[in-house]
Amino acid sequence: MSHPQNGSSDHTPFLLHHHHHHHHPPTASNGHVPALPPPTLPSHGLNNTLLTSPQRDHNPDNYDDMRLDFNHLIFSSLEQYLPSHLLNRSREEKANYMTSILHRYLPESERIRIQKHKEYRQKIISNFIPLHKEIYSMHAENYFVPSFLQAIKENREASFRSIMVEPVKGIFTFQMLQPIFCEKLISEVDHFERWVNHTKFRIMRPNTMNQYGAVLDDFGMETMLDRLMNDFILPMSRVLFAEVGGSTLDSHHGFVVEYGTNRDVELGFHVDDSEVTLNICLGKEFSGGELFFRGVRCDEHVNTETQSEEIFDYSHVPGRAVLHRGRHRHGARPTTSGHRLNLILWCRSSAFREMRRYQRNFSSWCGECRRKKKERERLSIAATKQELLRL
Numbered sequence: 237m238s239h240p241q242n243g244s245s246d247h248t249p250f251l252l253h254h255h256h257h258h259h260h261p262p263t264a265s266n267g268h269v270p271a272l273p274p275p276t277l278p279s280h281g282l283n284n285t286l287l288t289s290p291q292r293d294h295n296p297d298n299y300d301d302m303r304l305d306f307n308h309l310i311f312s313s314l315e316q317y318l319p320s321h322l323l324n325r326s327r328e329e330k331a332n333y334m335t336s337i338l339h340r341y342l343p344e345s346e347r348i349r350i351q352k353h354k355e356y357r358q359k360i361i362s363n364f365i366p367l368h369k370e371i372y373s374m375h376a377e378n379y380f381v382p383s384f385l386q387a388i389k390e391n392r393e394a395s396f397r398s399i400m401v402e403p404v405k406g407i408f409t410f411q412m413l414q415p416i417f418c419e420k421l422i423s424e425v426d427h428f429e430r431w432v433n434h435t436k437f438r439i440m441r442p443n444t445m446n447q448y449g450a451v452l453d454d455f456g457m458e459t460m461l462d463r464l465m466n467d468f469i470l471p472m473s474r475v476l477f478a479e480v481g482g483s484t485l486d487s488h489h490g491f492v493v494e495y496g497t498n499r500d501v502e503l504g505f506h507v508d509d510s511e512v513t514l515n516i517c518l519g520k521e522f523s524g525g526e527l528f529f530r531g532v533r534c535d536e537h538v539n540t541e542t543q544s545e546e547i548f549d550y551s552h553v554p555g556r557a558v559l560h561r562g563r564h565r566h567g568a569r570p571t572t573s574g575h576r577l578n579l580i581l582w583c584r585s586s587a588f589r590e591m592r593r594y595q596r597n598f599s600s601w602c603g604e605c606r607r608k609k610k611e612r613e614r615l616s617i618a619a620t621k622q623e624l625l626r627l
Contacts, residue, residue, distance in 0.1 A: 284333055284336050284337050285319070285337075286314070286317040286318065286319075286337065287317045287318070287319060289317075290316035290317050291316050291317075291320065291323070292316065294315070294316050294323055296311075296312045296313070296315035296316060297311075297312065297315060297327050297330065298312060299311040299312060299327065299331060302327065302331060304331060304335065305335055305338070305339075305347060306335070306338050306342075306347075310334075310338070311330075311331055311334055314334050314337075314338075315330060315334070318330060318333065318334070356440070356454070357453075357454050360437070360439075360454055360455050360456075361455065361456050363435070363437075364428065364431055364455050364456070365431075366424065366427075366455075366456065367423065367424055367427040368420045368423065368424050370420075371417065371420050371421060371424060371457075371460070372456050372457055372459075372460055373459070373460055374460050374463040374464065374467070376467075376468075378414070378416070378417065379413060379414060379417045380412060380413060380414065380417075380468075381411050381412060381413070381414055381555070383399050383410075383411060384399060384410065384411065384412050386399075387399045388467075388468055388471060388472075391471050393475045396471075396472050396475060396476070399411070403548060403550070404529065404545070404546070404548040406477075406532060406560060406561060406564060407529060407548060407550070407558065407559075407560045407564065408472075408476060408558070408559045408560070409550065409556060409557065409558050409559075410556070410557055410559075411555055411556055411557075412516055412555065412556065412557040413516055413518070413555045413557070413579075414555070415519075415554070415555060418518040418519050418554060418555055419519075421492070421518055421579065422518050422519065422520065422577055425449075425450050425452075425492045425494075425577070428450055428455055429450065432450075439451075439454070440454070442489075442491035442492075442493060442580070443491070443509075445503060445504065445506060446491075446493050446500050446503070447500055448493065448494040448495075448499045448500050449491055449492050449493040449494050449500070450491060450492055451489070451490070451491045452490040452491055452492060452579075453488075453489065453490050453491075457490065458490075461488055461490040461581060462488065464490075464581065465485055465488045465581065465583050466485075469485065469512065469514055469559075469581065469583055470482075470483075470485050470583075472559065473485060473511075473512045473559070473583065476559070477511070477512050477561060479600040479601050480511045480512070480561050480562075480563065480585075480588060480601050481511045481584075481585030481587060481588025481589070481591075482511065482512055482585075484585040484586075484587040484588060485511065485512065485583040485584065485585050486584070486585060486586055486587070487583075487584045487586065488581055488582060488583050488584065489509070489510070489581075489582040489584075490579070490580070490581045490582075491579075491580055492518070492577055492578065492579050492580070493577070493578050493580060494575070494576070494577050495522070495525055495568070495571035495575070495576040495577075495578075496520075496522055496571045496573070496574055496575040496576055497573070497574075497575065499571075499575070501570050501571060502567070502568055502569055502570040502571070503567050503568035504567050505528075505530070505565060505566070505567040506565070506566070506567060507533070507538060507562060507563050507564070507565055507566075508562035508563075508582055509562065509582060509584075510562030510582030510583055510584055511561070511562050511583060511584055511585045511588055511589075512559065512560075512561060512562060512583040513559070513560055513561070513562050513564075513580065513581070513582055513583070514557060514558075514559055514579075514580070514581040514583070515527070515557065515558045515559075515560075515578055515579075515580050516555070516556070516557040516558075516578060516579045516580075517552035517553060517554050517555070517556060517576065517577075517578050518554065518555075518577040518578060518579055519554030519555070519576075519577065520554075520574060520575040520576065520577060521574040521575065522552075522571050522573065522574035522575055522576040523571070523572050523573050523574060524569055524570050524571045524572035524573070525551075525552055525568055525569060525570070525571035525572075525576045526549050526550060526551050526552070526568070526569045527549070527550045527552070527558065527566055527567070527568055527569075528547075528548070528549045528550075528566060528567055528568075528569060529546070529547075529548040529549075529550065529560070529564055529565065529566045530542040530546055530547060530565045530566065531543065531546030531564070531565055531603040531604075532561050532563050532564045532565070532601055532602060532603050533563060533565055533602055533603060533604055534563065534598040534601075534602040534604070534605060537602055537603075537604035537605065538565070540604045542565075543603065543607070546603060549569075552576065552578070561601065562582065562584075563601070563602070597609070
C-alpha cells in the first residue's frame with residue numbers, strides 16, 4: 237500500500253486498511269461442539285425469554301459439574317431471571333433453556349474461536365519460562381516516570397494536560413515509561429521470540445498488517461496490561477475521548493511491533509481496531525519510522541480526503557507515548573536504519589461498539605461528518621439570508 241509521499245499527494249483519498257488482530261479459523265478438531273442432552277422443553281430457543289428483573293429470593297443451582305457451552309457461572313446467575321414455572325425443573329431442562337437463549341447472542345463459530353484462542357494461550361503459558369518475571373505484574377513506580385504518576389494520582393484534566401502536548405486536535409504525547417522498563421520489555425520480547433524459534437512454536441502475529449512482533453497477552457501479560465488500561469489509560473481517556481467510549485473501555489489487545497533491518501519496514505495507512513490507542517516507543521536506536529496522521533473518520537468516511545489542518549507527522553522518542561483515537565487514520569514511514577520497537581495497547585469499549593451500530597451521524601468525532609454538518613448549516617443560513625433579502 238503506498239502512502240502519501242509528500243505534501244502534494246496528501247490530499248488525495250487513499251484506500252485504507254482496517255487493522256484487526258488475527259482470528260483463528262472457526263473449526264473445532266472434529267468440527268463439533270459437545271451438545272447437551274436433547275431438550276425436554278419445546279426449545280429451539282426463539283420463544284425462550286427471561287424476566288426483566290431477577291427473583292432475588294431464589295437460590296440457584298450449581299452447574300459446575302456439567303458439560304456446558306458457556307461458563308457455568310453464567311447459568312447460576314441467569315437462573316434468577318427464569319420464568320417462575322421453570323425454577324423447580326431439573327438442572328438439565330433449565331440449562332437447555334438458558335443455553336438456547338445464550339446461543340442467540342454468541343454464534344458457535346465465535347465460541348469456537350474464543351475456545352481455540354484460550355487453548356493456544358494456555359499452551360504457550362504452560363511451556364514458556366519468563367526471563368524478567370517482575371514485569372508480568374504492575375509495579376507503577378518502577379515502570380512510569382514521576383511526572384506521569386503524579387498526573388494520574390491527581391486525576392484531574394488540568395493535571396493530564398500539564399504533562400501532555402496536543403500538537404493537533406485529538407493526538408496527545410507525553411513522557412511515560414522509564415528506560416529500565418523499556419529495556420526489560422525489549423529483552424523479554426526477544427527472549428520470547430528466541431523461545432518461539434527454538435521450539436518451532438507457531439505464533440500468531442499482532443494483527444493483519446505486521447509480520448513481526450508479539451502479542452503480549454498471549455504469553456502472560458494480560459493481567460498487567462489490564463491494569464495499565466484500567467488504572468492509567470481509562471482516567472485519561474474518560475476526559476479526553478469521552479465521545480468514542482473513552483469512559484467505558486472494557487477490553488484490550490496488547491502487542492509489541494518491530495521495525496528495521498530484517499523486520500517490518502513500514503506500515504500502510506490504516507485505522508486501528510480500537511476506540512483508544514496507546515503507542516509507546518520502547519527504543520533501541522533507529523532513524524525514520526515517523527507516524528503520519530490524517531484525521532479521524534467513521535466507517536462510511538474512512539477513505540475521504542484529508543483537510544490540511546489534519547496533516548500531522550510525529551517522530552518517536554523512546555519512553556514517550558502517543559495517545560489517539562483508534563479511528564484516527566495513520567501509518568508509519570519506513571524505518572531506514574537501526575531497530576525500532578513499540579508497545580501498542582488497543583483499548584476497546586463494547587458499549588460504544590453496540591451503540592455505534594444504531595447511529596448514522598458521528599459529527600462529535602468524525603472529521604468528515606463534522607465538515608458535512610457545518611456545510612449544511614452554512615447553506616441553510618445562506619438560504620435564510622436570501623429569503624430575508626427577497627422579503
